[in-house]
Each structure stands twice: as structure tokens, then as C-alpha cells.
């Protein structure tokens with residue numbers, strides 16, 4: 070019989086005589102889940118999955134007090150294991166890519182010009198792109214620009230954090246602050262979020278696929 | 279530095295849906311198990327969990343992990359008579 074969400078934390082507590090059995094069951098479940106979740110991923114071989122399961126167990130035990138029972142315990146544990154797995158996969162994939170190299174691949178260019186405001190709200194895609202180039206240079210700090218560049222090149226946030234000597238939370242906040250600053254600048258120029266999204270609505274969005 | 283038009287297009291979309299208050303990736307992980315179960319069972323998503331959905335539209339990494347979590351949960355559900 071599978072333990073309930075209520076039973077798992079108690080069984081995993083250090084003083085529980087059933088702890089070793091609970092750890093073994095959880096490890097088996099994580100390995101099964103990781104096989105499914107990572108199937109077909111380059112680098113996700115048996116040894117990788119075993120290592121990730123072990124790292125995940127450590128992290129799950131560390132975070133046990135934060136489990137609030139709002140989901141099944143196993144769902145919560147699998148979400149953590151997948152986070153651990155993808156951090157490791159991304160680290161392997163991006164190991165040799167530096168932020169400086171990305172900046173060299175994206176040199177400055179001076180063809181960005183301010184579009185004239187369109188009072189009828191019929192902003193064109195091209196003019197928004199041109200305007201965005203301009204606002205990135207004018208509204209953002211060099212550090213915010215570096216974070217955006219890395220994110221838009223799909224560099225993982227943990228990798229950006231490592232290379233910039235920051236935490237992942239700080240990287241997210243830098244990106245968020247940058248987006249908010251750009252949004253305010255767009256609004257100050259007379260464009261609403263609806264204008265912006267409307268212009269791009271007919272093109273595909275890789276983030277929502 | 280400069281950006282390609284495709285990168286700028288993605289950024290414009292992200293700026294368009296940016297909110298003053300957003301979850302970060304750790305906060306998303308904290309709630310994503312509950313959100314995934316709501317999605318799978320058709321349970322109503324609370325306002326707090328809507329913030330997870332919003333984060334997933336912005337964060338390609340959390341979205342990738344979430345998609346795989348759904349796949350795993352569906353597979354485990356198919357292979358087990360009782361889920362915990």
C-alpha cells in the first residue's frame with residue numbers, strides 16, 4: 070500500500086524506525102519518475118538518474134518542514150526531483166558557454182531609431198521592436214541588460230547566477246525589474262500592454278507552447 | 279550589446295504580460311505541485327495558484343519542468359491503482 074501524504078513526512082523523520090524503508094520507497098519512486106520525465110534527454114543516462122535521485126532525496130529531506138500538505142507528498146517530491154535534474158542537465162549543456170561570449174555574439178548596432186508615436190494605437194511590430202532596442206539602452210542598467218541578454222539566449226538562470234556571482238532569486242528579480250522598467254517606458258510613450266500584446270498576438274510564442 | 283529581432287519579439291511579449299508582483303522560480307516550485315494537481319483533476323485554481331500559471335508563461339525553465347511533471351504524474355497515475 071502506498072503511504073499517504075500525511076504519513077510520508079513522519080516516516081522520513083530521523084527518529085522513525087521505518088525511515089530506511091521510507092527512503093528506499095521514495096528513491097524508487099523518484100527514479101521511476103525521472104525515467105519518465107527525462108526520457109529522450111541527452112545525458113540523462115542511468116548513472117545520471119541515480120545521482121539525481123540521491124541529490125533529490127537530500128534536498129527533499131532538507132525541505133521537509135516546508136511541505137504543507139497542499140498536494141500529494143509524492144507530487145511535491147517529484148517536482149523537486151525534476152528541478153534538481155534540469156539544473157544538472159542545463160549545467161552540463163551550458164558548461165562551456167560564457168556570458169562574455171554571448172555579448173560578443175550580440176555586438177552593439179546603431180540602427181535603432183525612435184519611432185514616431187502612433188496616436189491611433191496602430192503600432193507596427195517593426196516600430197515596437199525598434200523602440201524596444203532603444204528603451205533597453207536608455208532605461209536599463211548594464212547588469213539588467215546582461216541578464217536580459219543571457220535569458221533571451223536561453224542561458225539558464227542558475228548559470229547566469231553563477232557567472233555573475235549572484236543567486237537565482239536575484240537574477241529573476243533583475244530580469245523582473247528590467248521588464249517592469251520597460252513596461253513603464255512603453256506606457257509613458259503611449260503604448261498599453263494590450264497594444265503590445267495585440268501586435269504580437271499572431272506570431273507564435275515559444276514560452277507558452 | 280544588441281538583440282536579434284526574434285529575441286526582441288519574445289521580450290516585447292514578456293513585457294506585455296509583466297506584473298508588478300510575480301513569483302520567482304523558488305516560489306513557483308513551492309506551489310507547482312498543487313497547481314499541477316489542480317490542472318490534472320480540473321479543480322479550480324485559486325488566486326494564489328494563478329500566480330503559478332503566470333510565472334509559467336514567463337519562465338521557460340519552470341515551464342519545462344512543469345510539463346515533465348505533468349507527464350510523470352499522468353504516467354504514474356496510469357500505472358498505479360492508488361495515488362498518494
Ligand SMILES: [Zn+2]
Pocket residue numbers: 302303304306333337338339340341
Ligand atoms: Zn521560473
